[in-house]
Amino acid sequence: MEILPILASLRKHRIPTVLIVLEIALTCAVLCNAVFMIGQRVSAIRLPNAIDEHSLSTVGLSGTDEKTAGSDIPRNLAALRGIPGVQAVGAISTLPLSHNNWGWSFGTSPDESIFNKKTVNFSLFFLGEGADKALGLRLLEGRFFNADDYADSSFGSAPLPETHVTLVTHSIAERMWPGQSALGKTYYTTSHYYTVVGVIADVLRPNIDGQGEASNYFSAFYPMSAEGSKGNLRRYVLRSAPGDRDRVMRAAEQKLIELNPNGVTKSAIYSDMRDQYFADMRSMAWMLVLVCVVMLAVTAFGIVGLTSFWVGQRRQQIGIRRAVGASRGHIMQYFQTENFLLSGAGVVLGVALAYGINLYLMRHYEITRLPWYYLPVSAIVLWGLGQLAVLGPALRAANVPPVVATRSA
């Protein structure tokens, strides 16, 4: 197929040519960025979280008397353990993706912690005895807390637990002591210090920001005795078979209301809680998908409309070419090649525009650089779309009979 005659013909129809190229370029630019944003959200929604997400249900209990927590919590736990189908129970201060965050910054040496800007912010989780097993935390190194650790820990007046042992996630270990084992290491803040007795697989924080950040996993765990908990062990976690979760959760909530008439309960199945956390993100992703689909449809119809007009306008030309021996295939090929060139120009312009928009978004929003492979992928998609859209009009062109075409004008 000769390209030169096509270019010559396009030069004669400058305005429609420019319009098609512009439309494809705009579609390409918006599409690249929209798909990229969808991808970012999907990977955030799918962030792994090393607790037993599909076996957990939880009941929060607040408004009870802190002074009697030492006897209330063990009594509540015993009652929950008695519910048929419950495999493990524990009391804990907060859960990953629960929005209820307690953060504090720590450094790796005692003096640094005051004057070093490079302290690292962790989310603090306080575990009642047995909560590690109920959650299904996965130990990578070292040990979980023992009975003595639990007995020795409490809250004083400070917003930090009075204990000296801690479990940290793999991500914290890597950040604080890169390339070394974190076991036995100590981290500090002005008044408190904690020694790592175990490293666990990555657990998400109660609040996360962005995706792909190691800091989403900066979760640290501390033992907490029931009597010293000062109202901070408010959440009961129950582990059961996934099919039992709903029944177990209801029974547990009922039990806790009976035992604590002054308290207020709030229950949830953990996987629902996780879905809830990402609900905004999920609906944004779906909205973007919808925009992309409609946009592609509009662009495709635009190409169909313009090409149909083009074919209509050039019936005479086509008829003459057919009369002097061009086959149907030749005519089809002509329009397909023409569309291929137009899409190509649109894609090149569109990719440049896409990167421009991306740079702007990077400056003003929390968005990372568009990966290079969006270029060939979007090129292929738009080329494909163009070929598909041009098929109908091209077939109609190929069906122009040679004789009729030359006679009518």
Place this chain on the structure above:
Amino acid sequence: MEEYEMFGYYLDLALRSLKRNRVLTALMVLALALGIGATITTLTVLRLLSGDPLPQKSAQLFYPQVDPYPAGKPFSRSGQMPWLMSYVDAMNLLHAGKAQRQTALARSRVKVMPKTQEGKPFYADSVMTTADFFPMFDAPFQYGAGWSAADDDSRAQVAVIAGFLNDKLFGGANSVGRMIRIEDHDFRVIGVLKPWAPQPRFYGLHLGGRDYGNGEGVFMPLLGARADGIGPSMMMSYGPGASMEHLETSPSIWLGVWLELPDASAVSAYRLFLADYAQQQVALGRFQKSRTALSGLMQWLRNEHVVPDDARLQTGMAFGFLLICVVNTVGLLLAKCLRRSREIGVRRALGASRSAIFGQFMAEAAIVGVAGGALGLVFAELGLWGIRHQPAQYASLAHLNLPMFLFTFVVALAASLVAGLLPAWRACAVAPAPQLKAN
């Protein structure tokens, strides 16, 4: 008169032409409607989110900030001022009384115990604040009134409750003088608010809780609530000796302070006072940094990016989409018009002027625009209906209002007329003679 008749004639011609290419016309209208529907939906949400929460008062409300953080351990690595104030600083500013009105506040979730036998305890969002809160923010009272500065100082156990809480606890009756139990302490109701929930809740930024949606249920005097041990939802500490119980002396920030400054001279006077205050605190050794900030309400909302990024991105995306739809309409209108160059040639030869041809094609574009706008409105209503069924805090507030309704048509008409300009210009450039000769 003649003008009017010509316009009617153009409309008639345009309608005939549009009817001739039903599919193409439908495609143009549909594409334009989709673009407009998406744009109006996202703009409505953006307008809702970035609106002025207190239009009659916002120009007089200011948010002061000081920086008690140590030089070596700044509040933020990017140099932001601390969002909140310590108790000592907040009280110093309040007692100085340099503004026309001033208030300090924190948010909290509190347990409310109904007095009836069968009532179960529940949690409500609350604000712990000082007397000026209600007159400063124009909070409207259904019954009773707020408390006085003397009630603040005497740690009075009184409360103002929201209308919805009054409905729930007292069946909507005048409950002034009745008692409610908050966090296991008795409070006397002294006022009931009419429905009131500024969007966004500017005074609650960084104090924990939601920025949009339903308002708080309970308002209590700060000192009175603190005397009962009620703590704030948000607290940040900056030094050794941080304490959860002795928040008043702890090196922690947990209060938002608001000022009412009636005019520009009051604002500049307060700026000087605040700078002076910070210098004094540096001299006293309480602060290491003397920087201060004083932002107007709307400025404060902008600084703190209260509008979610997603809402802005969606709007940008929708405008991109609208642009594509307009380009698409230009292309299709142009295709239609070039196809009819013979018809135009005949009309020109029979004496139609260039402006007549131009008018005819613009009329065609305008019809497409109005139809696209009407259908776009349907899409926008559909889109907003979708948003109301989403989990976002602001979801229930998403409604199309009259200005947005009119805006839809202006956008649609403008978009289609812009789209029609090029084809109309091309059409009126068609010369009469050659077209006739070609036949």
